[in-house]
Amino acid sequence: MxxxxxxxxxxxxxxxxxxxxxxxxAFWLIVPALVLxxxxxxxxxxxxxxxxxxxxxxxxxxxxxxxxxxxxxxxxDSYLLxxxxxxxxxxxxxxxxxxxxxxxxxxxxxxxxxxWGSLLYVLVLSPLLVGVVVRxxxxxxLLSGNGVINRMLIDIGLIETGxxxxxxxxxxxxxxxxxxxxxxxxxxxxxxQAIDPTLEQAARSLGAxxxxxxxxxxxxxxxPGIQAGTILVFVLTLSAYVTPVMLGGAQxxxxxxxxxxxxxxxxxxxxxxxxxxxxxxxxxxxVFVYARISGLFTKGIQ
Amino acid sequence: xxxxxxxxxxxxFVGAxxxxxxxxxxxxxxMSLNAGEFLTFPPQGISLRWFGTLFANExxxxxxxxxxxxxxxATVCSTVIGVAGALYVVRYSTRFREGLRMLLMLPLxxxxxxxxxxxLFFLYAxxxxxxxxxxxxxxxxxxxxxxxxxxxxSTLYNQDASLEQAARSLGAxxxxxxxxxxxxxxxxxxxxxxxxxFVISFDLFNMSLLLKGIGMTTLPLQLFDYxxxxxxxxxxxxxxxxxxxxxxxxIVIDRTVGLxxxxxx
Numbered sequence: 001m002x003x004x005x006x007x008x009x010x011x012x013x014x015x016x017x018x019x020x021x022x023x024x025x026a027f028w029l030i031v032p033a034l035v036l037x038x039x040x041x042x043x044x045x046x047x048x049x050x051x052x053x054x055x056x057x058x059x060x061x062x063x064x065x066x067x068x069x070x071x072x073x074x075x076x077d078s079y080l081l082x083x084x085x086x087x088x089x090x091x092x093x094x095x096x097x098x099x100x101x102x103x104x105x106x107x108x109x110x111x112x113x114x115x116w117g118s119l120l121y122v123l124v125l126s127p128l129l130v131g132v133v134v135r136x137x138x139x140x141x142l143l144s145g146n147g148v149i150n151r152m153l154i155d156i157g158l159i160e161t162g163x164x165x166x167x168x169x170x171x172x173x174x175x176x177x178x179x180x181x182x183x184x185x186x187x188x189x190x191x192x193q194a195i196d197p198t199l200e201q202a203a204r205s206l207g208a209x210x211x212x213x214x215x216x217x218x219x220x221x222x223x224p225g226i227q228a229g230t231i232l233v234f235v236l237t238l239s240a241y242v243t244p245v246m247l248g249g250a251q252x253x254x255x256x257x258x259x260x261x262x263x264x265x266x267x268x269x270x271x272x273x274x275x276x277x278x279x280x281x282x283x284x285x286x287v288f289v290y291a292r293i294s295g296l297f298t299k300g301i302q
Numbered sequence: 303x304x305x306x307x308x309x310x311x312x313x314x315f316v317g318a319x320x321x322x323x324x325x326x327x328x329x330x331x332x333m334s335l336n337a338g339e340f341l342t343f344p345p346q347g348i349s350l351r352w353f354g355t356l357f358a359n360e361x362x363x364x365x366x367x368x369x370x371x372x373x374x375x376a377t378v379c380s381t382v383i384g385v386a387g388a389l390y391v392v393r394y395s396t397r398f399r400e401g402l403r404m405l406l407m408l409p410l411x412x413x414x415x416x417x418x419x420x421x422l423f424f425l426y427a428x429x430x431x432x433x434x435x436x437x438x439x440x441x442x443x444x445x446x447x448x449x450x451x452x453x454x455x456s457t458l459y460n461q462d463a464s465l466e467q468a469a470r471s472l473g474a475x476x477x478x479x480x481x482x483x484x485x486x487x488x489x490x491x492x493x494x495x496x497x498x499x500f501v502i503s504f505d506l507f508n509m510s511l512l513l514k515g516i517g518m519t520t521l522p523l524q525l526f527d528y529x530x531x532x533x534x535x536x537x538x539x540x541x542x543x544x545x546x547x548x549x550x551x552x553i554v555i556d557r558t559v560g561l562x563x564x565x566x567x
Contacts, residue, residue: 025476026394033387033406033447040440041409044420051423061426101319108316120320122552127323129548131505133522134541137529138326141333141538148329181323210305239413242507242526256415263512269423276419 052273061269070274080258080275087254088282090169090244091237094176098184098233099226101177106188106225107218111197128182136246139175140166143247167249175243180236184229191225192218227294231287238283255279327545333538340534352535353542362540365524372435372510372520373503376442381496383443384450389484391451392458393466403455410448417444418512425513432515441509446499453498457491490559497551504547 052070057063074080109120127135142148143165150162165171195218203213241256248254255275262272334353338346356362384406391402409417418441425437432438465487469479485492507522514523521544528537 026390029386029390029394030402032383033451036383036440036443036447037405037408040421040424041412041417041444044417044424045412047424047427048416048420101322104312104316105319108313118556122556123320123323126548126552127327129501129505129552130327130545131507131522133507133526133529134330134505134544135326137525137537137541138330140529140533141329142326144533178322178326181319210308235413239415241415241511246526246529259415259419260511263419263422272419273423276416280413280416 048273048277051270052277054270054273056268056270061267063270070270071278073271074274074278083253083258084255084278084282086252087238087256087279088286090172090176090254091234091283091286093169093173094180094237095230095234097173097177098181099230102181102184102229103188103222103226106185107192109185110189110192124182124185127178132179132242133246135179136175136243139171139178139247143171143174166247167251169248169252171247172244172252175247176237176240179240179243180233183232183236187228187232188222188225191222191228195221223294227291231290234287234290235283238279330538330541331545333535334542336535336538338535352539355536356539356543359536361519362521362524362528362536365519365521366540366543368518369504369521372439372442373500375435375439376446376503377496377500379439379443380446380450380499381492384447384495384499385454385488385492387447388451388454388458389480392455393463406451407448409444414445414506415508415512417441418509421509422512432513434515435518438510438513438515438518441513442503442506445506445509446503449498449502450492450495453495454488454491457488461487494555494559497555501548501551505544 050066051062053066053068054062055065055067055069074084105124109117109124112120114120140147144150145162145164147162147165149165150159153159154162165174199217199221200213203217204210208216239256240254241260244252244254244257248257256279259272259276259279262268262275335348335350336346337349337351387402387406391399391406395402421437421441421444422432425431430437461484466479466484469483470476474482505522506520507526510520510523514520519527521540525537525540528540
C-alpha cells in the first residue's frame with residue numbers, strides 16, 4: 001500500500017508545475033465507471049424501493065399512486081411467510097454443510113507442498129467457472145428418479161425402488177452446497193495460508209496436542225475466513241434462483257422463485273419488488289446479527 | 303500411529319470432497335459421449351452423435367452465437383472501463399481511494415438477481431426498455447466490471463509508478479507513456495480480468511433471464527428452457543461445449559499468469 005501512496009504524492013508535486021494538473025485530468029479515467037455504477041446500479045436500487053410502494057394494476061406492470069399494501073401482504077400472508085422461512089432455513093442448512101466440507105479442503109490446499117497443488121486449486125476453482133445451469137443439470141442426471149445414483153443403488157441391490165433424491169429440500173440442498181462450496185473454500189485458503197506455521201510448531205513443542213492446537217490456535221486464527229465464507233454462502237443461497245427451480249421442482253418454493261414468478265409470469269412488479277426487498281432486509285439483518293455474535297465470540301478468545 | 307490414521311482419514315475426506323465437486327461435471331461429459339437414446343449410466347457405448355444433433359439444432363446454435371456476442375461486447379466494455387478505473391484508483395486517487403474501490407466492487411457484493419430486478423424496473427421507467435440488447439449488455443458489464451477492476455488493480459499495485467513518470471519526464475505524452483510503459487507491465491492482469499469477465503458473462507443466467515428482449519435467448523437460458531421439456535444427451539452435449547470453453551480459459555490463464563494470481567474480490 002505505502003508504495004502506491006508515494007507515487008500519488010509525487011504526481012501531485014509534479015502537477016504543481018503544470019498549467020493543468022495531471023491528477024485532475026486523470027479524473028476522466030474514472031468517469032465511465034462512475035456513470036455506469038451511478039446510473040445503472042445506484043439509481044435502479046433506489047427505484048426498487050419506489051416500485052415496491054406502487055399499487056398493482058391490471059394490464060400494466062404497476063398502477064398510479066403509492067401504498068404499503070405489498071409489504072402488508074408479504075408480512076401477514078401465512079403462505080408467503082412460510083416461503084420466507086423456508087428460504088432462510090435453506091441458507092441456515094447450506095452454510096454449515098459448506099463449512100464442514102470446505103474447511104478441511106481449504107486447510108489441505110493451504111498447507112500442501114504437493115506438486116499437484118495448482119491442479120487441486122483448479123479443481124476447486126473450475127466448478128465456479130462452469131455455469132450454474134450446467135452444474136444443476138449435472139445434479140439432475142445424478143439425482144433423478146431414474147438417475148445415476150438410484151440406478152447404481154438398485155444394481156448393487158441396496159434398494160428395491162428409486163429413492164426420492166430431488167424435487168425436495170434434499171436435492172436442492174445438495175446442489176446448493178456444490179454450487180457455493182468454492183465460495184467457502186477460497187476465502188478460507190487465503191486466511192489459513194497467512195497463519196504462520198511456526199506458531200503451530202511452537203505450540204506443539206510446548207506440549208499441546210494436535211487437537212488442542214487446532215481448537216486454540218488454528219481455528220480462532222482462521223475466523224476471518226470462516227466469517228467471510230459463511231456470509232458469502234448465506235447471501236448467495238438466499239438469492240439463488242436456478243438451483244431451487246431445477247432441483248426443487250414444484251415442491252420447493254423459495255423467495256427468489258416467487259419474485260421471478262411475480263415479475264415474469266404474473267407481471268406483478270410491485271409485489272415482486274416488495275418481496276425482493278423483504279428478503280434482502282431479512283438477509284442483511286441475519287448477517288448483522290451474525291457479525292455481532294461472532295464479534296463477541298472472537299473477543300472472548302482474545 | 304494414531305495421528306497417521308487421522309491423517310489418512312483426513313486425506314480421504316478431502317479426496318471425497320474433490321470427487322463431490324467434480325462429479326456433476328464429469329457425469330455430464332460422459333453422458334454427452336453416450337451412444338444410447340437416454341441419459342443412462344453407464345453409457346451404452348461411446349459416440350459423438352449427440353454433438354451432431356447439437357450442431358443441427360438451430361435454437362442451440364443461435365443461443366451459443368448470442369451468448370458469444372454478448373460476452374464479447376460486455377468483455378470489451380468492462381475491460382476498457384475497468385482498466386481506466388483501476389488506473390485512476392491506484393495511481394491518481396488520494397482521499398477517496400478506498401471508497402472508490404468499494405464502489406467499483408459493489409456489483410459483486412449485491413445479489414445478481416436483485417441487481418437484475420432493479421435494472422429491469424429502471425430500463426422500463428427510463429423508457430429504454432428491453433427491446434434492444436442495450437439493457438442486457440449493461441447488466442453483463444456491471445457484473446463483470448469488478449473482476450476486471452480487481453485483477454488489474456492488483457497488478458498495478460505491484461508495479462512501480464516511477465517507470466511511467468520517467469517516461470513522462472523524458473517527454474512522452476500520457477497516452478504514449480501508458481501504451482509503451484504501463485500497458486505492457488499490467489498486461490497479465492488485463493488478460494486475466496478480461497478472460498474471467500468473458501466466462502462469467504457467458505454463463506450469466508439471472509441477468510439474462512430478466513433483461514433479455516422478446517425472442518432473444520442466451521445459451522444458459524436455452525439450456526434451462528430445453529431441460530423443462532426434454533431430458534436427452536443433446537443437453538449434455540451443449541453443456542460439454544460450455545465446460546470445454548471454461549476449461550480452455552482456465553488453461554490459458556494458468557499458462558499466462560498462473561491461476562493463483564486470480565482475484566475474486
